[in-house]
Amino acid sequence: MKITINNYHAIALWRWNLKAGLQQHQPANAQPTAEGEEEEEEEDDDDDDDVCGICRVAYDGCCPDCKTPGDECPLIWGECTHVFHMHCIIKWLDTESSKQQCPMDRRPWVTAGAAAPPPDAPPAPRQAARVA
Amino acid sequence: MASRNKRLAREVADCQKDSSKSGITIRLVHPDSLDKFVGTFPGPQGTPYEGGTYEIEIEAPEGYPFQPLKMRFITKVYHPNVSSQSGFICLDILKTSWSPVFTLRTCLVSLQSLLSTPEPNDPQDAEVAKVYLTSRERFDETARYWAQVYAGAPSSTSPNGASESEGGEDKQGRRAAQLAGIDWGIADELGAPWVVRFAEMGFEPRKVVEVLQLLNYRADNRERVGHEAVLERLFS
Ligand SMILES: [Zn+2]
Ligand SMILES: [Zn+2]
Ligand SMILES: [Zn+2]
Numbered sequence: 320m321k322i323t324i325n326n327y328h329a330i331a332l333w334r335w336n337l338k339a340g341l342q343q344h345q346p347a348n349a350q351p352t353a354e355g356e357e358e359e360e361e362e363d364d365d366d367d368d369d370v371c372g373i374c375r376v377a378y379d380g381c382c383p384d385c386k387t388p389g390d391e392c393p394l395i396w397g398e399c400t401h402v403f404h405m406h407c408i409i410k411w412l413d414t415e416s417s418k419q420q421c422p423m424d425r426r427p428w429v430t431a432g433a434a435a436p437p438p439d440a441p442p443a444p445r446q447a448a449r450v451a
Numbered sequence: 452m453a454s455r456n457k458r459l460a461r462e463v464a465d466c467q468k469d470s471s472k473s474g475i476t477i478r479l480v481h482p483d484s485l486d487k488f489v490g491t492f493p494g495p496q497g498t499p500y501e502g503g504t505y506e507i508e509i510e511a512p513e514g515y516p517f518q519p520l521k522m523r524f525i526t527k528v529y530h531p532n533v534s535s536q537s538g539f540i541c542l543d544i545l546k547t548s549w550s551p552v553f554t555l556r557t558c559l560v561s562l563q564s565l566l567s568t569p570e571p572n573d574p575q576d577a578e579v580a581k582v583y584l585t586s587r588e589r590f591d592e593t594a595r596y597w598a599q600v601y602a603g604a605p606s607s608t609s610p611n612g613a614s615e616s617e618g619g620e621d622k623q624g625r626r627a628a629q630l631a632g633i634d635w636g637i638a639d640e641l642g643a644p645w646v647v648r649f650a651e652m653g654f655e656p657r658k659v660v661e662v663l664q665l666l667n668y669r670a671d672n673r674e675r676v677g678h679e680a681v682l683e684r685l686f687s
Contacts, residue, residue: 372552373516375458383454411551414517422550 334379335394337402372422373407382406396431397421455515459485459555466556475559477509486511489525490559494602495567499594500528503602507562508538509555519549520558527601529594531571531580535632540565541575578657582634589636593629600630620644631656641669654685 370376371394374383381392382404395405401423403411411417412428421428466477473492480487488509494500505528510521522545524538532541544553544561553561574580583590598604624643628635631647633656638646641663649663650656662684663669668676 374454375461375554383457407551411517416518416547416549422552425548425550 333389337378337394371402371404371407373403373411376404378402378404398429398431399424399426400431455511455513456485458516459511462555463488473556473560475556475563477555477559488555490522490555492559492563494598494604495563498567499591500530500566500598500602500604502604503598505562505566505602507559509558511555516551516553519545520553520555521545522558522562527597528566529579529590529597529632530566531569531574531576531583532565533575535576535579539575541570541573576632578632578634582636585634586636589634593632593635596626596629623647627651628656633657633660637664642673645673649681649685658685 369378371378371382376382378394379388381388384406385392393405394402395408396402397408399421401421403422408422408428411422412419417428419428420426463477463479466473466475470476475490475492477488477490479485480489488511490507490509491504492507494503494505504526506525508523508525512518512521522540524533524540527535527538529535533539540562542561542565544550545558569580569583571580571583579590582593595604599606621639621643624645624647625635625639627647627650628638628643631650633646635643637660641660645668646656646659646663649659662681666676666680666684668678668681
């Protein structure tokens with residue numbers, strides 16, 4: 320059998336590569352599994368891992384002030400390994416009550432890297448499968 | 452504003468989803484406004500509040516989640532960190548330690564755990580904290596009684612259930628003193644029925660105790676002091 324392809328329409332899916340971001344930005348002595356807060360209870364809303372704790376929108380979505388996800392609304396890592404939309408954490412750090420602390424663990428916020436790793440880094444297969 | 456409302460609407464919906472598991476509920480006060488809510492949670496097990504249901508008035512400020520939620524007990528509760536009169540709460544996360552990752556639900560969970568771990572050294576109700584620190588037994592009994600009267604806890608949770616059978620005037624006086632938020636150890640000592648009698652005239656119960664103590668209005672001394680002297684003090 321012969322198939323002639325006349326034209327095709329490529330569709331791509333992307334996600335922020337959170338794992339790579341973690342490895343890249345994580346200081347050697349950080350504990351990535353340390354759960355800081357008392358409100359973390361046994362039952363986890365299973366999408367809680369994938370949402371920005373400040374706006375509660377998915378990391379792959381954009382913060383409430385942006386229209387397009389992606390480079391326009393990048394993620395940002397703290398040295399404590401917590402991740403937020405960059406715009407969200409900036410809004411928080413701008414308030415007086417933030418005391419320049421990470422909202423998750425109240426340690427002084429130190430940005431670990433300028434932005435997320437490039438989205439073209441190979442995504443983990445499981446993540447790709449989940450999106451598809 | 453739009454993002455605040457979107458987040459709040461989602462929080463309410465999420466909470467409804469797992470309310471059967473957590474026992475925590477949140478409802479809107481006005482169906483078309485996301486400014487005020489009423490949350491409820493069950494009193495924690497193994498505490499005097501067990502079996503009760505506690506209603507919390509919640510207000511989301513315009514700057515939520517960057518500004519803290521305002522919360523207040525609607526249900527009267529006897530606890531060092533909650534005003535027994537107004538329901539105002541002394542809890543750091545609702546003030547200086549607020550974080551935008553907190554939600555309606557996690558704050559209700561925090562209040563629930565505040566009930567199991569009082570902080571008497573940073574009290575909202577100094578009177579209650581004093582009782583908590585001087586006699587846990589008296590504190591527990593009053594807290595349990597309040598849970599029964601105000602929060603719908605079954606009276607069978609009281610380990611003193613046996614002695615619950617209608618006692619005389621003393622017992623009733625003690626109950627009334629407890630409801631008035633008076634350290635009933637002191638009320639008992641002064642003669643709870645007398646304390647209650649003055650309180651029922653409309654005087655602030657805690658002031659009644661204060662005056663009776665001051666005048667040493669007790670036992671044989673009552674006649675010598677005379678109740679006119681008490682009234683005079685109470686009116687001053
Ligand atoms: Zn965000
Ligand atoms: Zn943004
Ligand atoms: Zn952190």
